[in-house]
Amino acid sequence: MPDLISLSIDGQTVTVPAGTTVVAAIACVAAAAAPAAGAPTAAAPSTGAGAGWSATTSATGPAVTRRSVSGALRGPLCGMGVCHECRVTIDGRAHQLACQALCTPGMQVRTALAENAA
Template identity: 45%
Template sequence: MAELMAENRIEVNINGSSVTVAAGCSVAAALAVAAAPGITRRSVSGMPRAPLCGMGICQECRVSIDGRAHRLACQTECVAGMRIETAQAAA
């Protein structure tokens, strides 16, 4: 059983730190697993933003993935080796 669980795990990089998550999970879920504070970006007024709707409508979960800005964390599936940067990393 432990071997099966290990096969269903992948490693991603969040703000420069390696994090092991379940294969197939969303980037938003990976941020939660990584105990990231939930801040994925800041509004134009500087207020912290995090996932709200979970279905891509609010766009509060935008992050940079593999150097591409404004990707929706709630709608993007984690891929092994993915580099995820939140607004907190830039601050």
């Protein structure tokens, strides 16, 4: 089983395997909160890549990272550092690309959903 690390996404504790990107952790939280019919479930595999992740969460809806200048909620698109739709605040640093950042123990991630609640 891979090493597991815990971090906070919008104040919710998430545990993921080491090497997981921040955007994948955000997607896990969203999937755990609101699985859509036919969508992948939040159930973690017991072995192999992704084994052991879990999320304690309340309903957050689809994966959301930021707001556009017009106020629309936006989420990750390319997953490879090109579109910049995955910008979040990580440990107080704004506009970090969640798809390019690896989760670290104790990391504090803030998305547009938390900014709405503030």
